[in-house]
Amino acid sequence: NGRNVPNYVQSEGHARFRVNFKPKEAAVHTLSVKFNGEPVPGSPFKCRVSDSSQVVISGAGLKMSSLARTAVFTIDPRSAEVTDCIVQVTSPSGSRIPVKITGELPNKVTAEFQPSEVGPHTINVLMDGESVGGSPFTCNIYDVTKVQVTGLDHTKVNRPVTFTVDASQAGEGTLELVVTTAKASVRAEVAARSRGLYDVTFTPHEPIPHFVNITFNEEDVLGSPMILDVGESGLATVKGSGLDGGAVDTPLSFSVDGRGLLGEPHVTVDGPDSVARVSVRKQEEGLYQVTYVPHEVGLFDIRVQWNKRDVAGSPFHPKIVNPARVRLIGGWSSLQDSEGRLELTPREEKRLAFDVSEAGPGKLRSEVTYEGRNIDCNIDQNGSRSRLVFTPPGEGSYEIRLWYADLPLPDMPVFGWAEPASTGDHTRVTLQGHGLTTARCGDQSEFIIDGSAAGPGAPDVTMSGTKADISISLSHQGGGIWRAIYTPMVPGAYLLNVMWSDRQVRGCPLKVNVERVADASRVICSGEGLRHGMVGNDIKSFIDTRRAGPGELTVTCSGPTKVALCDLDDHSDGTFTLNIRPQESGRHALNVKYEGDHVPGSPYTLKVAGAPDPSKVRVYGPGIEHGVLASYQSRFICDTRGAGAGQLTVRIRGPKGAFRVEMQRESQKDRTILCKYDPTEPGDYRMEVKWSGEHVPGSPFVVMIFDTQDELNRYMAGGYSPSGMGRAPSEYYGSIGYGTTYGAVSFGQMSWRGSQAQLAHDHSYSTPRQVKAMAKVRRRSRNMFEPMCCKAPIGLPTGYLSPRPWSPGSRPRVFTSAPNLSSSKKRLSPWHLTPTKGSVYFDVRLDQLS
Template sequence: MRKVTANGNGLKLVPVKRPVLFTITAPGFDQDDIGIVVTAPSSREIPFRMDTIKAGHYEVEYITPEVGEHLIEVKALGKAIAGNPFHSLAYDSSKIKVGAIPNGVVANAVQFQIDCSEAGSGNLEILVNSGRVNSEVKNLGNHHFLASFVPQTVSLHTIEMKFNGEHVLGSPFKCQIFASHLPINSLSKKGLLKVQSLESFPVGQTHSFDISAPAVKKEDIVVSIVGPSKTTVQNRILDLQNDVFRVYFSVSIVGTYMFEINVNGQPLMTSAFSAKAYDISRISVSETPKNCLIGHKFEFQVDASQAGEGQLEIAVNDGEVPNQVQVLGNGKCLVNFTPESLIPHIVDIKFNGENVPGCPFVCEISDATQFNVDVSHIELIPVGMPARFSITSSAPIQNQSIRTTITSPTGKQIAVNIEYIEGCVCEFIPLEVGPHIISIEHCNRLVSSSPLVVKSYDAKKVLVTPVSSGSIGKPIQFIVDASNSGEGNLEIAVNAKGENIITQVHPMGGAKFGVSFVANENSDHIVSITFNGQPVSGSPFVVHINPEMNKVSVSGTALHFAPVDKPAILAVHNVLSENDLFPKITGPTGQSVPMTLQRDVDSGVTNIEFLPAIPGEYLIQLKHKGVPIPGSPFSSKIYDIKRIRVKEIPREIVSGKAVTFIVEASNAGPGNLEVIVNNGKVPSTPKALGSSLYAITFVPKDTEDHNIDIKFNGEAVPGSPFTCSVLDASKVTINRDGLEKVAVLTTAKFSIETNGTSLSENNVLILGPTHKTLRAVLNGDPQNGYQIEFTPTEVGDHAIDVKVGGSSVPNCPFLVKAYDSKNVRISEITSGTVGKPIYFSIDASAAGAGNLEIIVSANGRNVPNYVQSEGNAKFRVNFKPTEPNTHVLSVKFNGEPVPGSPYLVKVVDSTQSIISGHTLRMASLGKGVEFSVENRNDESSECKVVVT
């Protein structure tokens, strides 16, 4: 692989958190032939991007967040190229810490310390007055240095400091050089004259600091305080006796103030200091959430741009809930946290140790998956009438946390009145016919069942063509138009003398229907029409029947719907002899149909009887004494109930979920189809799919068995009534105890109570963070409940959904967080010295969600430790040992020891020598090993090193 080469700055010294590049020259190789792996010091792989510059030339870009040595492997067709692996050194100039730089005196060395222990490898460059003043740097060991220079002139000296060519934080620094040490300064240097310096203070309050000056009078002390606009701040000095003087002052403007003390006209160079004034009242916290949802991120902004400099501290539930801070610049930051438990979350924000206005504030936590919205009783509602529905939850619903939006069919917003009574009750009045969309938000997030659809109707908009009279034996017809009244059930009934009269309903399309009936009685017929149980305008209607004496008339079953294979009868009235009648019956295929005539002497009625064999329309031509009877030929509609086909009625259905089945009557002949669910208590909706093909839909409301009666021309179809057992997903409860966090590769369990409903493994779906399906093992039975077991193999959120009849049960789907304590990495643990902080880092970014427990102890006593979040589950920890003993460092994640825990940290006193270096724990074969020996007592002695 000699012809494949890699070069560029990205293979050498690179800054962290910034894009770096290197190029690969590989003539004859495609981009897919090149393999690259960038490994950080923590052993994790760093993502990269590779682009084709031109054929055989590629550019690689990556960004590393870690300081230290990175290994970069480059392969072509799986073979390593020359120089592989490459070593790049990542540095972070912002991690350089510069100690206090004191003012100085001409010809006297000015010294200050520099801490580069966290910055990585690189070149430290120090220029005093642009290089005109020589400077020296002494290595103190463990990446700590002592810088010094000797000033030769009285002036303000500028100290520039760069690391790998980049300015370190705070550079350039300033140092005031004075002419000489005056007697007062000599007194100060000996520690007899002391000034209590300040670091920061709030505006609008009186502050003070003390000056300890032996053998000095109050009149000899002059204090100068200069503000950010070069204005002088008035101050007052009070003699507290015993050579102590207290200086009082007050400021009103934020910024940096310079303090200088003069005694007997001589400035105290070593006692001059600066302090920063801040105004906590000018910190604003906007968009604070009052109600939050568990598992969802919530954000708010903190604006400290007008408050001055200071330390901003943000804690949620005393630091138990992690929060992330995104710096927006100009003193503003965006804070977010994700609640993981159903307890109030207290957000405390402090600036320089003081609570900012409005803090702490409380966020109530709710679970959106626990909401139940009951609209079952308002799925069909009349316009102009109030409609109410309730929202309930297993947890209390906070006032003003629910927002309900209802949109009409024309897109208008409908006013909603919300009352918080035992949950939440919403009331509205629909003003239009059609579907209304209900959207429900809790804490600005849609609840799981939202949006919902309810339909409104208006029975007053059903139009009926008028009919006032008719005659015996003749069809009486009228039209019902429900096209503008919305969705619903239309019921038509005709009654005469307390008996129901058979009606025929013919769909005309567009929600219009033609209705006809034949009167057999010489009495008024009452027509009652209701829509969704409400009478339409004008109902009931009265149809007067006109008597036709001495005129030949007909009646009988043959004038209506009649079944095959049963005699169809046509009764002829007012005929003296059957010999005067001349009937002829033609079948649907044009064939002549045989018949019989029989006269009833008592009633004077002559009956024409025939036996239809196939469904269809039969024509009955009838003449009396050679003259056609009015209405002839008569139509007789014959049907075959056995040819009705009912398909797709499930034996098990789910309460609240729509059920649709198909009824096919295309070969059954003419007639009226009637579907009744639970004796009409459950509405059903038909939809025509074609000629004599219908889709019937209904929604079960309760858990009792639902009986579906299907009739054709008033006769039950084969198999009717059909019975469906109802499953109630709302009665299934899940016990998630112990599922908040589970370890990978261990069996997790939860239980389900179904109250008699059967489950199988197909009812349970478990998806890992990469959408990989996990196998659920189910044990139990419907009466005693089930236990579900699964084993997570990946770190992250696992979604679990349990469905009954295709619908998720309450509180599903829900999330289970899987973690792996073995993925917690601890680095930079070194030996230390009594009285000096020992730092180390913890990286839990790949371990998942969990609680980190850090305990430092010595001789059985706990040592306080301090944890600083660096974001993305990374932490910087330090503790300050007070005794020269081995300290035990215990780190646990979700109660499990992390790899390597407990750690032993050697602590010596300040007079002992310290040996340090990462190669003392692990080293590579064939490479040099470097470590440092620091002699604390500054004695010159021979250092012997023995390696065995």
């Protein structure tokens, strides 16, 4: 600000001088130095003055931190004009610990360091060469995993329990302990035996589980909360390491203490898929040693009973593991040098991935030592995969020890050697194989990682999806070439990431589509073409495979002697139209398969009818012959048997409003149709009967109906027409058409109506050729009538007997035995009718052979 700052000059002899001044504010000062009135070279000089008392140091890592975590704190220069910041961290053993500083001055920066031992660490912060206010700081490093709890065994009600908590090796901190049950807290007394060593005593008063919760610096110690099973007084107690777990194929034991009680123990040990053999040995009266050998990994059930009562804590659930089944993905040999040492690089993070899927229920634990002291290492376990991560701090020899469920892995320790090495070029790693893009559920897929041109290194492969992750097995093929194998079980999109020496390979991550396995049971087939069809016509049906996953659809159709032509029209959306062209009539076997498996309903039975043949349709009956209106019987029969599949159409033209056409059949499968049109006026009637659009023999039929018998006789003799003849059809004639289909489509509901008839219980009828037939009906009650018999000459195989006037219950009865139809074994059902004037009239008609 232009003000002078007081200073003084001290002579040090030999033409050397010391200049002293005391700045009053943090700012840039200008130093003008002259000798004999002349500025010395470089004068004036600039001197930046900062105020370190304004610097604020904060963060949890400045006072206390766990050995398992990185200690972090921040440095905020505030308004101080500083250009340099140095942080020095010294461990209890006197070694310097590397510190990583992120950020740029004069803004706020972050300092972090990874402690390697328990105890107070000294942190010295210098800004522009001067210690900030409060520096040096002391950070207490603790290790909660070093807290040990011993002597906590099963007990009984009202029996004091004493156990020991040893935190002497865990560093400085606060130890907290609480004993509870599901109902309330339990009073516990803590007695200090020495620094960090405590005895804890409490007395359970209920035969229920007790929970011991222990924290150190607000972090749960290993195993907390610990469960203590408390049994009833008078019951045996059980204790021993064999209740917690152990290694497969290794004898495990525990003791049953029933001293002072009558009886003896009964013990069973069940594994996931086996029963372990148990040996119970009596050590003294009431005290027994139980030994069992598990032969598989998994969670076991140990049931201990005394006098047929479960002891406290029974059943127990020990975890049986097999440390030998913990497998380094890729194998140790692929990562070792010629001397069998793990290749490491100083200050470069090392990752080792392990597959623990076959090792049983447990967790991986590790310890890495360098020059006789432990270095930081972390285990990340995700499902069946665990990853050991550590960073070698320098060159030299290392030892790696691994435990699974606190049991050492075989061939431990593994030795490593760190030295500067040329880093492999990850950009020269190539990937190839179908497993890089697509895969199918349940099928093994693979791809090749070629690092032969990349130099030293090894791959690390992960495959993650939204619903699940996929485990990948790596095998070294030699020469830097690796084979990756995986078997997906859940469909969806996955990201495949390949790392080479902790560097991502070019092109990764890759998207891999895992397709669903084809499921034939989810294919849907629909359409009439699955049931019946006709020779000469395409038989169509629809097939939907959208829910069945990708797969191959195949269709075959075989007839009695010939194979039908099948054509699939792909709509490109998972749906298909199936067209079948049968070469013959008869039953066909239609096979629809998806990926070689039959779809639901396949093989289908396809009934194929012959082509329609109108010449085989017969039309007969009084309704197609001339007659007198008063006594006219308008019924006639259309017999389509033998005519193949087709549609029957009946169309009648006559005086307008003078008739009503109705059609009826006995059953859905009946090929014989009874038609009736009940004329009410005389005149000429024209009946067209067509089968699949073509006239049947005799069609169209022309029928003349007269008022009197004389008119009919004269017409038959020639020269007479019924009244109304000659008038324009548009004025006096109308037409009604009915249709029904055989063979391809189901019938609709139809009905018929009778006309007024003459009296007679026994009624005879003569056909135009004077063939006589007689039918008899017995009246069983007022409203019930039973057909008895119908006699006719040989050669007339079918007879029809029906009551009139017509009512809903008066459908005709069909006789199928001739000449004496009463001899039929088929009993005909009776009619339930409402008689008119106490009488019921019946019609009998017989088929005529041509």
